[in-house]
Amino acid sequence: MKALVYVTLKKTVLDPQGATIARALQGMGHPEIASVRQGKFFEIEIEGMDAAQARPMLERIAEDVLSNPVIEEFRVELLQD
Template sequence: MKAKIHVYLKPGVLDPQGAAVAGALHNMGYEEVASVRQGKLIELDLTSDDPEIARARVDEMCAKLLSNPVIESYSIELE
């Protein structure tokens, strides 16, 4: 089973990397870009066959290591 975790900054948290990307896009002529928020994608290959257990374990991993719950949110997709 594969888990995909999308980690992104919570609304209201400054995103200097996103602002830099937006500025670069504007400099390249892409004026239609209003703003950019940057995140990260983490893919895990899991040995579990039980989606319920896998989701619970991945949620635990996110809370303990893969995200900063103070400033980041995350979503989990299992395949």
């Protein structure tokens, strides 16, 4: 089974990297770009588990390892195959 974990900065946390990209794009002739926020994601291949077992494990992994819960939030998506 394949899973995707998306990690983004919380809405209330400044994203200077995203802001820099937005300004750069505006300066390159794209005034339509109002804002950019950057995040990361993880494609995880899981073996020998069904979705009911995988989801709680992934939520734990996302919270403990893949994200910093002080400033980031995450979303787990399971892809059946």
